[in-house]
Amino acid sequence: MFSYENNAKFRHYFQQLDNICEQLQFIWLCPQQSVSYFLALKKLVNSLQISYDTVYCASINSLIVHYLLSHCPFQHLETFDDGTGNILPDSIFYHPPVLSLKQKLLRKCLGVSWDSRKIIANSRLHYTLYPQFDNIVQLTRAISLITPDRVEHNQLSAPNTEKILLGQPILSDAAENARLFEQIATKFGIRRYFPHPREQQLPDLDIIHSEQIFEDWLIQNISKYTTFELYHLFSTAGLNTAHLPNIRSLAVDVGNLNPRPVPEATRTLFARMGIETIDL
Structure with missing residues (x-):
């Protein structure tokens, strides 16, 4: 490896x-x-x-x-x-x-x-x-991230909602990157944060500490009692998990704050996967 x-x-x-x-x-x-x-x-x-x-x-x-x-x-x-x-x-x-x-x-x-x-x-x-x-x-x-029996077992209307923000090191300045995600969390009322492995400084949020990548962590925590609202900046992890049961995936458009504008083809792909785009 x-x-x-x-x-x-x-x-x-x-x-x-x-x-x-x-x-x-x-x-x-x-x-x-x-x-x-x-x-x-x-x-x-x-x-x-x-x-x-x-x-x-x-x-x-x-x-x-x-x-x-x-x-x-x-x-x-x-x-x-x-x-x-x-x-x-x-x-x-x-x-x-x-x-x-x-x-x-x-x-x-x-x-x-x-x-x-x-x-x-x-x-x-x-x-x-x-x-x-x-x-x-x-x-x-x-190939699938989850077995069919788990999809069927959890595909119910969940009474609870939990919001999670996925971290991404999109800004070269680690402190500015952390502040950006704090701003996103404040705007959408998000408390929990799953950091990206390459982030050097984390925002002041409830950090989810895990040795697993986000996809594996989420699959282990999927529940018929909870709907996870996932907020991300057009993240591949958000795309990979959008089809899972009791998942609502939301792509946050930060506009000019992102030094690399999101290509139109990427926006179209996320929309085809049922991922809604929301503005910061």
Whole structure:
């Protein structure tokens, strides 16, 4: 498992993998330290088996994934969703950036022969949470975050409502980011806050501390007695959970406060999933 972060959430899922993997490593990658970064990649490649039957990947635009595929003999390749990149026609997956001369030389020196286009062309099957939408990989198989029996058990009119705000580090200034989410919480009367793993400073709210990602935490806490109102800034986690029973998902539009305007295609996708957009 390679990661740019070394926090409790990544360690939690690393330990879960330990129960099912014959061989396991946690490699913390630091792009700012180029020598250590490439030594870590080399160490990972040297620990691979001679060959694999099937390789699975999600981040098809990642140089690390391209590097591993180029140095890992395998028979079959299968892919998973990476956020909404697979289903949004204006995403980087559909329009890979043109590589600079420096990037081309780096890939050549590293022996990288794979790229996102090659992954798409060679993926024999793609697993998706969104089977109702066209996917960049043609052959797809639907997967679900929750078993059908839990959906049926909890699909009732819940008497209670609980509001939760999902954190996102959209502003480079950590303090300003925390104040923005405090402003959102005040506007909509939200008390509880589920932080994003990359947030450096948290708002003054009731923080939900969990080693799980939000989707897993929510599934464990779904109840036929409570409707969860989820407030987020067009979050993938909000999109992934919008279809779950007793969930009302609301995308907050913060306008010019967001340094990266939300693309129209993203707004359309969220609307098609039944997510209402509300203004701050």
